[in-house]
Every structure is written in structure tokens, then in C-alpha cells.
Amino acid sequence: MPRHASSYNYEDYDDGYDDDYGDGYDEGPSGYEDYDDYTPPARTQPAAAGRAASNKGKQPSVMAQFISQPQQAKKKKKGKSKGDIPAQDTAKPPARTVEAVKLQPSTSAGAGASTGAGVEATAIPPFTFDTPSPDDQVIAAQSGALPRADKRSAAAAPAFVPIQQKMKSLQVAAGPKQAEAGQSAAACPPRKPLEQYQADDALVALAAGQHDKASIHLVVVGHVDAGKSTLMGRLLHALGKVDQKAAHKNAKEAQAVGKPSFAWAFALDERPEERERGVTVDVALAHFDTPKYRVTLMDAPGHRDFVPSMITGTSQADVAVLVVDASVGEFEAGFAETQGTAGCGQTREHAQLVRSLGVDQLIVAVNKMDMVDYSQERFEEIRTIMAPWLKKLGFKEAGVQWVPVSGQLGENLWAAAEAPAFSQWAAATGLPHLVEAIDATHPPPRLTGMPLRLMATEGTKSFTLGQAAVGGKVVGGVLRAGTRVLVAPVMELATVKVVEMAGAAVAAAQAGDTVDVGLVGVDPLHLRAGTVLCDPEFPVAVASRFEVRIMTLDLRIPLLRGHQVMVHLHAESLPGRLVILKATLNPKTGEVLKERPRCVAARQAALAVVEIERPICCERFADYRMLGQVTLRDAGTTLAVGIITALEDV
Numbered sequence: 001m002p003r004h005a006s007s008y009n010y011e012d013y014d015d016g017y018d019d020d021y022g023d024g025y026d027e028g029p030s031g032y033e034d035y036d037d038y039t040p041p042a043r044t045q046p047a048a049a050g051r052a053a054s055n056k057g058k059q060p061s062v063m064a065q066f067i068s069q070p071q072q073a074k075k076k077k078k079g080k081s082k083g084d085i086p087a088q089d090t091a092k093p094p095a096r097t098v099e100a101v102k103l104q105p106s107t108s109a110g111a112g113a114s115t116g117a118g119v120e121a122t123a124i125p126p127f128t129f130d131t132p133s134p135d136d137q138v139i140a141a142q143s144g145a146l147p148r149a150d151k152r153s154a155a156a157a158p159a160f161v162p163i164q165q166k167m168k169s170l171q172v173a174a175g176p177k178q179a180e181a182g183q184s185a186a187a188c189p190p191r192k193p194l195e196q197y198q199a200d201d202a203l204v205a206l207a208a209g210q211h212d213k214a215s216i217h218l219v220v221v222g223h224v225d226a227g228k229s230t231l232m233g234r235l236l237h238a239l240g241k242v243d244q245k246a247a248h249k250n251a252k253e254a255q256a257v258g259k260p261s262f263a264w265a266f267a268l269d270e271r272p273e274e275r276e277r278g279v280t281v282d283v284a285l286a287h288f289d290t291p292k293y294r295v296t297l298m299d300a301p302g303h304r305d306f307v308p309s310m311i312t313g314t315s316q317a318d319v320a321v322l323v324v325d326a327s328v329g330e331f332e333a334g335f336a337e338t339q340g341t342a343g344c345g346q347t348r349e350h351a352q353l354v355r356s357l358g359v360d361q362l363i364v365a366v367n368k369m370d371m372v373d374y375s376q377e378r379f380e381e382i383r384t385i386m387a388p389w390l391k392k393l394g395f396k397e398a399g400v401q402w403v404p405v406s407g408q409l410g411e412n413l414w415a416a417a418e419a420p421a422f423s424q425w426a427a428a429t430g431l432p433h434l435v436e437a438i439d440a441t442h443p444p445p446r447l448t449g450m451p452l453r454l455m456a457t458e459g460t461k462s463f464t465l466g467q468a469a470v471g472g473k474v475v476g477g478v479l480r481a482g483t484r485v486l487v488a489p490v491m492e493l494a495t496v497k498v499v500e501m502a503g504a505a506v507a508a509a510q511a512g513d514t515v516d517v518g519l520v521g522v523d524p525l526h527l528r529a530g531t532v533l534c535d536p537e538f539p540v541a542v543a544s545r546f547e548v549r550i551m552t553l554d555l556r557i558p559l560l561r562g563h564q565v566m567v568h569l570h571a572e573s574l575p576g577r578l579v580i581l582k583a584t585l586n587p588k589t590g591e592v593l594k595e596r597p598r599c600v601a602a603r604q605a606a607l608a609v610v611e612i613e614r615p616i617c618c619e620r621f622a623d624y625r626m627l628g629q630v631t632l633r634d635a636g637t638t639l640a641v642g643i644i645t646a647l648e649d650v
């Protein structure tokens with residue numbers, strides 16, 4: 001339901017939290033009311049959210065997370081084939097208009113060794129990274145980046161200039177030509193209250209008319225080697241998004257690096273280091289159609305070192321597919337509360353993060369059913385273990401679907417299971433196949449009636465987009481060629497030259513769409529992951545201090561005032577610290593338990609003020625969900641998740 005700020009009723013917002021965040025995390029049967037019983041993830045190892053860029057026709061950029069690239073499928077396939085080497089395949093449902101988009105990340109990742117269970121192998125060798133990861137480097141740099149919270153260093157802390165002050169002194173160009181020429185004409189307007197915004201109904205209708213189907217954003221998460229990329233690579237091929245030639249090329253390359261079982265995964269894992277190691281390093285993006293939806297797929301990395309990338313992908317998602325490995329020992333490893341000194345399995349951590357980032361629709365894909373002879377008992381065992389635990393995390397029973405599959409063999413993905421041992425019971429239980437499960441989800445309300453917010457995940461360029469362009473998700477409002485936008489946080493005015501979806505120009509785009517936007521009048525160097533394009537009269541907030549309502553996870557040591565953390569907020573990750581602990585709260589009611597506490601313990605709710613090293617684009621969660629979710633991490637461990645409740649220097 002598109003909402004205007006003035007009519008926005010946050011308590012009605014079905015983000016899965018039964019009530020306003022201010023009243024605590026869930027109070028219904030699906031909420032966090034059992035939070036005390038919940039055993040959240042323990043510490044994980046230092047993280048690396050490395051990204052490297054390589055993409056045809058697009059410019060790699062250091063901060064970019066995603067680079068989308070259209071790839072036209074050549075022809076429809078006939079006949080269904082299963083196995084390691086892709087053969088003639090019939091998509092069921094039938095192949096549709098095809099444009100697969102591959103997304104490649106843009107800064108290079110930490111080194112690591114390959115791992116993975118092949119089709120034949122059941123044991124997954126431990127993953128070892130033997131060089132410092134990018135996160136390690138960030139963490140190392142972070143120690144010197146911000147002063148400690150004692151009085152001496154606080155006095156020495158660099159003063160942040162409020163962005164409003166900067167904006168007042170900013171002169172921005174009145175038009176693209178003037179801007180190109182570096183001439184400035186008008187002062188940046190003040191931030192008007194969102195309630196005053198009047199949507200352009202004609203433009204909203206035009207943007208809505210661009211779609212023959214509703215769009216949905218799907219993130220695929222789960223423990224390392226659970227089979228996420230294989231599952232999605234197999235599905236994309238079946239749906240005609242990966243053509244036969246590309247599939248054969250992937251099979252050959254997988255053979256060449258000694259990992260034939262990764263042939264399907266190579267459809268999404270395109271970077272050389274991902275292929276060498278058999279491990280997804282960053283989020284891969286693709287598009288496909290189901291009978292009901294136009295799906296934007298984000299394949300997230302499973303390895304604990306890449307959780308920040310997973311967070312970036314999940315922060316844009318409407319629905320999550322949690323892939324668990326049914327193999328004996330592997331499910332247990334992914335679901336483990338502790339894995340030696342390495343923290344919990346990523347089945348746990350990912351499910352917790354998905355829920356905490358506001359995604360309340362989950363498809364649990366119990367994968368590698370072929371490894372357990374398609375045993376119904378094994379499937380039910382996993383469901384029995386996980387269902388109550390997911391409920392404690394806050395997933396409502398109706399919001400969780402269960403799908404037994406074999407990604408490698410294409411069983412129960414786009415058509416009912418065919419293997420005799422599988423089809424016997426799968427049909428009787430009435431469980432959906434994966435595509436049916438996707439179609440049974442519901443797109444969340446889109447903020448088309450709100451002022452424009454386009455959350456960029458990359459700065460890019462191409463022949464059609466021009467030199468200055470961004471790729472990202474529209475999280476509020478509508479835009480089209482000719483729309484004047486303010487580029488934040490640099491606060492430069494620009495004009496939209498072209499809007500593309502999946503590589504094709506469109507007349508307009510709306511909240512919920514993933515787009516590439518070519519701009520005129522802005523320095524391409526100012527376009528990067530974390531940039532937000534917004535309505536010049538109703539600009540996005542830009543702040544370096546905000547009040548957050550947090551819920552801590554499983555902490556080894558309590559969070560203290562001054563605690564240094566990595567702050568993850570949409571596509572931004574940067575060092576910050578907890579400058580004030582305002583209160584600990586009752587997680588169910590939001591009632592203040594203690595004002596100005598000295599620390600916040602594990603699994604506690606609290607109100608805190610977070611300060612980051614430079615101002616970034618952000619919003620209150622109540623206004624724009626995707627620009628108001630915060631994850632606090634330290635040394636590769638997620639410490640707390642939260643939402644922005646107030647912006648201090650706006």
C-alpha cells in the first residue's frame with residue numbers, strides 16, 4: 001500500500017514486528033516474547049566484505065556492491081534434464097522473456113581456501129583464510145579511526161560539522177548545463193517535513209504502468225555450502241535465464257578448476273576467486289519471472305567472513321530463501337549454536353539477521369535431499385527442529401514456507417519432484433515447489449506516494465547510461481528521465497537522463513524497482529554505494545549521529561558506552577561508536593528499565609546514540625524502512641541490530 005507520510009501509520013506497518021518498535025519487539029505469539037529462551041548466535045571470526053569489480057560494459061568502482069548486467073538468453077529450451085552437465089532443459093513454468101542480470105561486487109575480497117561438498121562428498125572441509133581480509137584491515141584501521149570515549153579523547157574528537165550547516169553554505173546548480181560547467185545558482189533548500197509532500201499522481205500511474213507483474217526482491221541466505229548458488233543457478237537455467245552455451249561454459253570451467261559439482265553455482269559465482277575457492281564472496285544479482293512475479297534475486301554469501309555483504313543484500317529484500325543442507329552432519333553444523341571458537345552456524349545467524357532487518361516472509365529450502373535418499377523423515381526432523389526456533393525469532397507460522405529440494409538435480413524447483421522416492425511423499429504432503437512458494441509470498445507495501453529515495457549500491461557507467469550513473473533500489477517515490485534529483489550526501493543537483501530496468505530503458509520507475517539511472521550535472525566521482533538520489537525539496541537526511549533502538553545478540557562482553565563498532569546501514573559500512581547509552585528497555589513493552597546504564601548485556605533492548613565517522617544518508621525507520629535499519633558489528637561478530645528512531649544532527 002503506497003503511503004504518504006501524512007497518512008503513514010507506523011503501527012499498521014506489517015514489518016513483522018507486531019507493534020511499533022517503540023513498544024518492543026513483537027508482543028504476539030510470533031514475536032520476541034520468548035526472546036529469553038532464544039539462543040542467538042555467538043561470535044564469529046573477523047569479517048571481510050570484500051568486493052571486486054569486473055563487469056562487461058560497466059565501470060568497476062571501489063565502493064560498489066553490485067554491478068548489474070543484462071544477459072539475453074538465446075533461446076527457449078526443450079526437455080528437462082538434470083545432473084551436473086546442463087543439457088536441453090525445459091523451463092516449467094515455460095521460459096519467459098529473458099533477461100538475466102549478473103551482479104558483481106566491486107572491491108576485492110580477502111583470500112580464502114576453497115571448500116565445499118561436492119555431489120559425491122558429504123564432509124565439508126573447514127574453510128581457512130590465510131591472508132588478512134578487507135574487514136580485518138578495516139577493523140585494524142578502525143582502532144585508530146575514532147577516539148575512545150574517555151574524557152580526554154572525547155575532547156580530542158574531531159567535531160562533526162552538521163550537514164545542515166554544510167548545506168546552507170552549499171551552492172548548487174540550477175540546471176544540468178550550469179552544473180556541468182561548474183556554475184552554481186541556488187542555495188540548497190531546507191528539509192521540508194515529509195507530511196507536506198504531494199505525489200504526482202500521473203507519474204505514479206506512469207511508473208505503475210511499466211509493470212505487467214508485481215516485483216519482489218528475494219535474498220538467498222544460509223550456511224556456507226548449503227547449495228544457495230547451485231539452487232539458484234539451476235533454477236535460472238531452467239527458467240531460460242542462463243542459456244545452454246553459458247551453462248556448458250560454466251560446466252567446462254568448473255571441470256577445469258577441479259570443481260565439477262559447482263557448474264550450476266558458476267552461473268552466479270562469476271568472480272575468479274569465487275570460482276577458484278568454490279565460495280561466494282559477494283551478493284550476486286539476477287532477475288527471473290514466475291507466473292505471478294518479476295523476481296529480483298540476490299544470492300548472498302554463506303561464509304561468516306562475508307556477513308556484511310549478506311546484510312547489504314538482505315536490507316533490500318522483501319522475502320528470504322533460507323537454504324539448509326539436509327545432509328547428515330551438515331544441517332547440524334549450520335544450525336550449531338557454537339562451532340568451536342568460530343561462533344554459531346550461519347543458518348542461525350542469517351535467520352536472525354533476516355528477521356531483524358525487517359523481512360518477515362521466509363521460504364526454508366531444505367536442500368540436497370538427494371544426499372539423504374529423499375527421506376521424508378529427515379525433512380520432517382529438520383522442520384521439527386527449526387519451526388519452533390523460527391517462531392521464537394519472530395517469524396509468524398503463516399510467514400514461513402517449507403520446500404524440500406535438490407538444487408543440483410533440479411528436483412522440486414520449478415515443477416513437482418520427479419524422483420520416485422521423492423515424488424511419492426512430496427505430492428501427498430501438498431508442499432509447494434520453490435516457484436510456487438515464491439508466488440505464495442506477498443510484496444510489501446511500496447512507498448510510491450513518498451518523496452523520492454533511490455538507494456545506490458554502486459556508481460556505474462555504460463554506453464546508454466553515460467559516464468555518471470548509479471545502480472540501486474528505489475525505496476520511495478517515483479522517477480523518470482527529466483526528474484530533477486538531489487544527489488546526497490554530496491548535495492549536488494542533477495537531472496535524470498535515462499532510467500533502465502534490467503538493461504532496458506523504461507519511461508518511469510517506482511518504489512520497489514531495481515534500476516540503473518544515468519545522470520547529468522553531477523561529478524561521477526560523487527556516485528558510489530551509499531549515495532542516495534532524492535527529491536530536492538524533500539531531501540534525505542544526512543547525519544553522523546542518530547538515536548537507535550537496538551537489540552543485542554549473544555555478547556561475550558557487554559556493550560559499554562564508547563564501544564567502537566562497525567556500523568552497517570544500507571550500502572554503507574563505517575566505523576562508529578556508541579556515544580550514549582540512554583536506557584535499557586523492556587523488549588516487549590518498550591518501557592524504560594534503567595536510564596543511563598553503564599552497559600547493555602546480551603539479548604537486551606536499549607536506546608543508544610551512535611556516532612559515525614562521517615555523515616551518511618539515513619532516515620528514521622518509521623519513514624523509510626530500508627534507510628533506517630542498523631547493524632552493529634565488531635571483529636566479525638554481529639553485536640546488535642536496530643532501527644533509527646531519531647536523527648540528531650539533521
Ligand SMILES: Nc1nc2c(ncn2[C@@H]2O[C@H](COP(=O)(O)OP(=O)(O)OP(=O)(O)O)[C@@H](O)[C@H]2O)c(=O)[nH]1
Nearest residue numbers: 117118224225226227228229230279280302407408
Ligand atoms: N548432492 C548435492 N549437492 C549439492 C546440492 N546443491 C549444492 N550441492 C553442492 O554443494 C556444494 C556447494 O554448493 P554452492 O552452491 O556453492 O553452495 P553455496 O551455499 O552457494 O556456498 P556459499 O555461497 O559459498 O556459501 C557444491 O559442491 C554443490 O555441487 C544438491 O542439491 N545435492
